[in-house]
Amino acid sequence: MESAGGRTPLGRATLHTEEGRRVRLPRWAAWFSDLGAWATQLAESGKRGTVAVSVPAIGYAATLVGCGVVFAAFRPQHNSAVDGCQFESASRLPRHEHAVRLVPTEGTASFVGVLQGTVLDRERQLFHVGGSKFPTDRYRIDLLRWPDLKADLQANRNYSHPLEIPDGLDGLLPGSTTDFCGYSALHCAVVSSATRAEQEAQTLVAASSSSPAVPLGSLLRSRAVRDTGRQYRSLVLSAQDDPEEYRALVADRHPSATVLDGAAAVCRWLGARMAPVTVALVERLGASGEAAADLLESRRRRSLCDLPLPADLAEVPSGIEVLAWQDRG
């Protein structure tokens, strides 16, 4: 069977079965990943929209859409060259205020803590983070745009967070592994069941039949709201949480898309509008599937216009029903 459009590398990826066999990732799986990339494209073109998708079974769609959103929304931040030194800019930052991650220009030693300032010590330029000093030529700073509790960070002097870069990841990423796994940005919020999201994240995929396999979760790099110091590119929220509690927190970090995993999440979270584009996944067999469909329809009635699927996504895999529209304002 033909692979999907190829917006993301998952169309060429292989899947590792439990028995250790490698098979081509199913076409529907690659299609979901590409759909996520399209959602990002819509958001980046300044559109607000909803992509309603009905599926025959809940499972994997949200994780894969999330991977696609992250892949397409990633922008390089890492400059390991000499001219990327951030001593000057960091000197201008207020002291004791920002939680930062130190991303190494070489190797994988990485640290998270509160930036206490910059120091000139015998002509060596140093970052002062979490009680220790780090040479500015060997580290770059990523301001953690997350309300990690300062107290938690300060309680751990030199909170060491080595970069976790699984072997085999590079063929599946849009940029350098250090950049992708070192810096944090919120590209996507996935409202799902934490247990299922975790289970799906452990599925092994590989860029090709010869490269090492990595867990699907390493492409999504999700964190929970209450994690401390964790590098992230997406956020996993529980469908049972209160949208009001998290709406502002997520929206302020400007993700491209929100993925609502299942009818229950759609019924509860559709109104939250945490990102320009919402991908609403509804399982047709679910108890609240019809309620979610009604809700989506009422939102569509207030929309500007329907959005056609791009040609590479228009050949929808069997079992899937999709309808996208542009929301107002």
Place this chain on the structure above:
Amino acid sequence: MTLIDEIDQVYACSLECEIWDQPVEHPSARAYVTAATRLLRGLGELEASDLWRNSALLLRQTRRLVCNVPLPLGDPRLQFSGAAAQLDAQSVRLTAVADADRVDCLGRAAQLLAQLADCDDDPLGDCVRDFLTLDDVREGIVIVSDRRFTDAVAEAMAHRGVAVRVGTEADLAGGGVHGSAAIVGSPRWLKPGLLNAPRARNVALVHYDFFREEPRVEPLLYGPTVSTGVVRPVQKSAAFLSGTAQEHADKAAAEPADLLTAEECSLGEEIRVSFPSFPSEGGLGRVRDEVQARAALLADGSYVLLPVDADARILTVRSQVLPEVRLEQVDASSVGCGDYLVLRSKPHHQDLTERADALLGADAHALRATQNLWKNLLWERAGTHPRGIRGVADDLRRAGADTANVSYWISSWCIRPRSRSDFAVVLRYLAITADHDETWERLRRIDSAHRSAGQRYADDILRAATPERVSYLLAAGWCAVTPTGAGSEMVVISRVEHLLPDTLLAPLNALCRLRTTEDS
């Protein structure tokens, strides 16, 4: 099999699946259903009258069983011969007092049902076996609408040489994909998801040929969707003939007007006619312990009546991290589709009262007297008030009560009003001179004993809900557990599939317990 393989199978199934509409022709079954339907339609509103209510209910029940259960028509579990005898007796009793034509129809229906009870034919079952044996029977499944018949049907199938799994629609909605599924019932009883997200490569919708509707596969989303393998045509099979060739040759041409609608032989319709609907204006207060209720249809094919008023509580199963579950007592009025309810065939409240009294020990008697005093006085006042319960409620509101849920307050379920200030208003209104604080405290003790009793009962159930039971529950939508501890009666945990929109008037002892329409 890994999780993603399972999901992949479902997507693959949506590509391969074929759905067949499989009508079954059986002249005797048709004759009975037609006779019953003509009579019921002719009765109209008379159906709710004391004269006709029992006969009508019996006609509905037997008609539903004929249409939905793939068992030999003479199977004693269907109890058709007993029902026929009852209908016959009722027709004799009605002879002098009711319309002669209608009584004749009833007698004729009783006769036709007696004939069905006497015959060995198994029209739906034969058709199911015919379909399932086209493929590997071990990968097949039979879906019936009522859990109570799954074992009987499995036994009857095995007895006739086809050992096959039998389940309810919830079993089909689980994770796996089956080879063939024979789904028995009216053409439209199945929830649409089972046809647009199928879990079997070959699906036969087995039903009698006298239904008005034809099965259709509907999409979920509205609008100009792009989709593949979601909707598909239902392929029409030739009718499966059951019964003697002579009967088929003799049968009269089908009158379109006699065709049955799926709704007419549904459980929901039967519940609606089993209880009077709640009058929107006046009328309430004729009977104590009769409250407004809604019917929730459950995944196992039974149903439960839930009081509309808040305060009445029911046990639910919640699951955050599978397979761990916890039990919660929630307002019965807040129950919605997808909730899992813990139910028994006896009223939860009665059992709870007994358990609570045991906890209260020697004080129980005196405390219950306090509880009954204010409720009895309120009931008496409602009896003497010219506008009954509504009049009392208006009085209480005028006297400063925020809520005046009088019909619930006088019912035996209520221990005390939720608000202490409302209760003070009630006591003043009834001129009860006892100390308010002390009375409130005494009622609080009863309330607290009910909560503890409920908690202990919940703990017993939780111990019995093993991970295996819970995973069955999640896959099938219902499971049975037998809690340890005193009075260990089987408990069914079942998912709410559908809430009927009507508000009915139901006796308290019918609420919050597992019911089938055969219950009195």
